[in-house]
Amino acid sequence: MRLITIIVAALIAVLAPAASPLGDPADPRIAANPLLQQIARNAPDQLPEILAQLDELSRPANEPAAQKAQGAATAAAPAAPPADTLKPLTSPMALNAARMVRAQPTAAELAEIRANPAISAIYKINPDPMLDLLRRMIEAAEVKPPSGK
Amino acid sequence: MFGWGMPGDHGGGDGRFMAKEVRYDWAQAGRDVALLLALREARQRVLAALAEAAEDGEAFARLVQAQRDMVLLVAEFFFALKAMEIAAPAALAAFVASHNRHLDQRIEGEFKNKAGGLADRLREGKFGAGAIRMIELTRAEQGRIELSQSDIARFLVEVMSDETCRKVLAGLAEAGLLKTRREPINRAVMVWSEGVLEAAFGRHLADLRAIVAAQA
Numbered sequence: 001m002r003l004i005t006i007i008v009a010a011l012i013a014v015l016a017p018a019a020s021p022l023g024d025p026a027d028p029r030i031a032a033n034p035l036l037q038q039i040a041r042n043a044p045d046q047l048p049e050i051l052a053q054l055d056e057l058s059r060p061a062n063e064p065a066a067q068k069a070q071g072a073a074t075a076a077a078p079a080a081p082p083a084d085t086l087k088p089l090t091s092p093m094a095l096n097a098a099r100m101v102r103a104q105p106t107a108a109e110l111a112e113i114r115a116n117p118a119i120s121a122i123y124k125i126n127p128d129p130m131l132d133l134l135r136r137m138i139e140a141a142e143v144k145p146p147s148g149k
Numbered sequence: 150m151f152g153w154g155m156p157g158d159h160g161g162g163d164g165r166f167m168a169k170e171v172r173y174d175w176a177q178a179g180r181d182v183a184l185l186l187a188l189r190e191a192r193q194r195v196l197a198a199l200a201e202a203a204e205d206g207e208a209f210a211r212l213v214q215a216q217r218d219m220v221l222l223v224a225e226f227f228f229a230l231k232a233m234e235i236a237a238p239a240a241l242a243a244f245v246a247s248h249n250r251h252l253d254q255r256i257e258g259e260f261k262n263k264a265g266g267l268a269d270r271l272r273e274g275k276f277g278a279g280a281i282r283m284i285e286l287t288r289a290e291q292g293r294i295e296l297s298q299s300d301i302a303r304f305l306v307e308v309m310s311d312e313t314c315r316k317v318l319a320g321l322a323e324a325g326l327l328k329t330r331r332e333p334i335n336r337a338v339m340v341w342s343e344g345v346l347e348a349a350f351g352r353h354l355a356d357l358r359a360i361v362a363a364q365a
Contacts, residue, residue, distance in 0.1 A: 130226075130308055132307070133229075133305075133307070136247045136251060137230070137235055138233060139243070140235055140244035141235060143240055
């Protein structure tokens with residue numbers, strides 16, 4: 001977390017266009033963080049903005065923004081697909097089947113697997129075609145018949 | 150989650166790729182061996198159930214001896230078709246379209262400018278424009294969903310060769326677990342199921358569920 005915070009702080013320091021009032025030089029985060037110290041020396045007018053951004057990142061209410069900043073770390077966390085992207089299924093049977101298939105790794109977990117070149121190479125060399133086939137069948141089962149039929 | 154380190158953790162800093170530890174609790178090995186045996190036994194049971202249901206048990210035994218894994222894959226395919234109600238016209242059309250799109254992606258991607266082997270099979274695995282119409286005509290005529298041997302081989306193109314698929318379908322038909330007829334116009338072998346294959350595979354999955362629940 002600390003490394004990510006530093007990187008975000010560095011990015012903000014480079015990109016933040018607006019000057020702001022000076023931050024509190026007694027802020028313990030500056031004393032504890034060499035990068036913030038450097039910013040305080042070279043671009044003190046940007047420090048309050050950076051500290052405010054760091055505050056937001058550490059606030060639970062701003063979790064999505066924090067996750068976005070965390071990048072790959074966020075990808076490692078299992079996440080359910082957004083409810084509004086799921087189409088209704090045609091029958092309880094299809095619904096049950098869909099549940100079975102979705103018990104497999106989530107998109108975030110697959111992203112983690114693919115992020116490791118050694119593992120993704122194995123999937124490329126030796127994919128499970130039956131798993132792919134079942135997933136395509138699930139998608140097809142979710143297609144509703146045209147209205148009027 | 151997967152029992153090894155985080156992505157990007159490829160080993161030491163001396164440039165060598167170091168094998169990572171795969172963590173496993175060996176204190177649980179006894180339970181896991183029991184699970185392994187139960188899973189293997191469940192696999193035996195589905196084949197035994199099919200042998201019992203077969204009109205010609207000896208033909209089924211011969212088929213299993215030659216194509217054990219492929220028999221289970223075909224049973225899995227028929228089960229999934231029924232369980233997900235893919236035979237419904239809209240779902241079938243969507244499945245065929247999705248199949249063609251998937252093959253196009255592979256043909257235009259990793260198999261672009263390649264010939265022979267799987268590359269050729271993928272090109273031949275696509276459904277033509279009239280495929281759905283033919284299936285629907287047959288449904289209207291016969292009152293049931295029938296797929297040609299070639300249709301099934303197309304769907305399973307990445308799973309097994311055309312020849313293996315044909316052998317397994319013919320073997321299951323010989324054993325009486327699938328039904329076939331020869332289409333008089335184009336001489337295609339049409340295949341349909343009366344449900345035994347799907348039900349046996351469904352029972353197998355129910356067995357697996359019970360095994361996993363008992364182990365939890």
